[in-house]
Amino acid sequence: MVHMNVLADALKILIRPCSKVIIRFLTVMMKHGYIGEFEIIDDHRAGKIVMNLTGRLNKCGVISPRFDVPLKDLEKWQNNLLPSHQFGFTILTTSAGIMDHKQAR
Template sequence: MHVISFFLNIMKYRGYIKNFEVHDPHRVGRIAIDLQGRVNDCRALTYRQDIKAKDIEKYKTLKLPTRQWGYVVISTPDGVLDYEEAIRRNVGRQVLGYFH
């Protein structure tokens, strides 16, 4: 549930959703999301694909439809980051998913 919350925080920070609320996080739980109307596609990868910092830009180009919008979310040693922050910090590890 924590990884999903980090993913949704990035979506909120980037303006793709208004807000979200986690109900009963200690059990199965559910999440209520207030959509902004900007999300065309949101994918979480069930297999965590390893990625190096130098390959993030290439991966982003393959998965996102344009350079102008969308984000790849990556789990790094510095926490869960979007691709821009991961490139800026020069870290990589596992791709969690992407949205646009």
């Protein structure tokens, strides 16, 4: 008998706590089609987000702590982080907002 994870096929998830950075990150992910719509629930505490998944997201990671990367070193970071030149996105936090690596150029 094979035991499978029940959450592996989940199409809705709950994210808490909610912050402006998370909302802007999810907006960029939705723009690229990795996730579906999301709804912000205000519970007068930290807030919650209910997000619909599309099944396109394989892996999502974070680099902690946040590093200061100049524009000339951006290509080097992409080569180290992304599996292929045409596959995946690096999402950056800049003074102009949160954007992907193609938009930051």
